[in-house]
Amino acid sequence: MTSDVIINNLPFLMKGLLVTLKVSFICIILSLFSGIILGTLRFAKIPLISFIAGLFIDLTRAIPLILFIIFVHFSVSPYLFGYSAFLNYMGIDSLEMYSAIIALVIFNCAYIAEIIRSGLESVGKDQILAAQSLALSKVQVIEHIVLPQALRRIKPSLVAQLVTLVKDTSLASAIDLIELTRACEIVYETSYHEFEVLCFAACVYVSVNFLIQKMFNTDIKC
């Protein structure tokens, strides 16, 4: 059992961890944003739009994420690559990162939309009725009454989704994005100390997720 392998390659592995965190961070922001919009659309029960939103959410939740990542990488990213100088500046400069972020954002947007919707629906109907009796429009009801309460209630689920997102970035190793899992693969492919390096990776992921849950003051058991 030599831990020299890990120590020698620590800079490379830490670069991979950085990519993991970068991708997770960007994805959670973008998917929170789109998830809130999508979730409220489905909740608001607007005739055609809610149906389409619901269809999209249910379809996305029925397929594995890895399938989606591969599909986006092979078909969509080659055409979208290079369109935004801002993203290039932020350090999103490889095709793989683009595909991973697009796929993860679309995928998580559906899950977050469901979390938001369940939160919105958990706010008692009496509050909505009371607000409507005060002549607030539908939009105002959602914006001022329902959304603030719902957001407070669903915080544990959202943190759990962030944890899942960090774990799902490991799937991007399939398209050769050099995040932590792929970096570990590269290290043990040439040095054959698979067990040590994989244990190290597991510990890093677990610590990161522990930290995230502690940071948001959620119980680690969630």
Added chain:
Amino acid sequence: MKRQVIYIFLLGLVIFFSGCKKQDETSDVLDKVLSRGKLIVGVKFDTKPFGYIDEKQNLTGFDVDLAKHIAKNLLGSEDKIEFKQVTPSNRILTLNSGQVDMIIATMTITDERKEVIDFSKPYYMAGQAILVPAKSDIGSMADLNGKRVIIIFGSTAEKNTRLMAPEAKISGYKTYTNGYSALKQGRADAITSDDTILMGFAMQDDSVKLLPKRYSKEPYAIGFKKGESSTRLRQRVDLILDEMIKSGQLNKLKAKWIKY
């Protein structure tokens, strides 16, 4: 509060899409290379002896030298070149997305690939071979019947294997190193792929041996993005290859890297 959120959102959109420029889809790749002053080539980073990283952490290999020679011919110096790593599963994508100008990555010419990319003239003829553990009693393709065989996704080895050894149990791995470590762990009885790539493994590891027979002809060629934009570049490269063959330089390169 709501208005502020909308303003922030709009500001974010503007920043996000600023600097948006459509990639020059119609411009000629050769012109792009000449104006950029640098050639970007996709090569393998993990395949001895064609494209690999040696002990001094330098990228080197047959394909790498070939790329440098082409850069010298096109731009005047061997150093006006940049290498990007590709793998069998993503090399065509990387090419078509415009990230590289050409790929020199042990790619065999096949009809299916011809539909999605353009090829130069062949620069090397490899053959399909079988790698087995040193103590194995497999001697030829026919012995593979009933045995577990590894192929790599995206390579051309499977068709032949199914033809000549229909009873073989084939499993596919994403990268050569994945497949190789599976062979060493005893999860399969053989790997079949291009002899050049397998030779790279056999040369540095005594516990595996490469069987002598070759079962197909695999012409390696340089890949270009499909369409008119890369026609001029492709023709130039074909001329460079012709000249290398005539002057014997291609043979010298082969002798330097392929030692068997």
Added chain:
Amino acid sequence: MYEMDFSTLLKNYPMIIEGILTTISVSLLAGILAFVLGSFFAYFRTSPLNIISKITNFIVLFIRNMPLLILIYLFYKGLPSIHLVLSAYACGILALGLYTGCYISDAIISGINAVPKEHFQASQSLGMSRIKSFIYIIYPQATRYVIPILGNQFMSLVKNSSLVSFIAVTDIFYVVYKGISDTYRIYEYFILAVVLYLFLTGFVLLLTKILQKIYRIPSQEVIV
């Protein structure tokens, strides 16, 4: 313009059938393992002995917070380092079962907490040991309460089973990725995969709804 050519799918249909069967068998076996493991974990985590519950809690926590892919690789690539080589199929099922089992143990514990305390006290007053009262009284009720959550976990299991393709098990995703690598027919294979996974997850959903109807707890329907 891209022309859809579904004949490539038809040409490949033996592999596709094999993929479907493998996915179903892997999911089924992993599901059974997950349910059994989850029940064991739930039992130990609610143990009055502090040390047992703490250890099991830590194990479950650790496995839950690491990616499933790393767990699969640990079984497949890591174990041979300590001279334990299992087949890819076994590695996949073990890793999947372990991972999902941790989530199922959480679900069952929430179900246990939903069973009124009086049941446990009554069974103890009849002289039943803890394990007997767990098996015969608490556990059946706990699982009934959480059937929808368990159904959700099985749906996730079916989707996560696509990860075993990374270790060369010929499931649906393996067949699709291979097909795309060989023929470059991205859209056809993607549509095929979406349809197949929709079917599988829809089937699990249907099964959950049926089980919910069969095993519904009448007392739950009383409006207090």
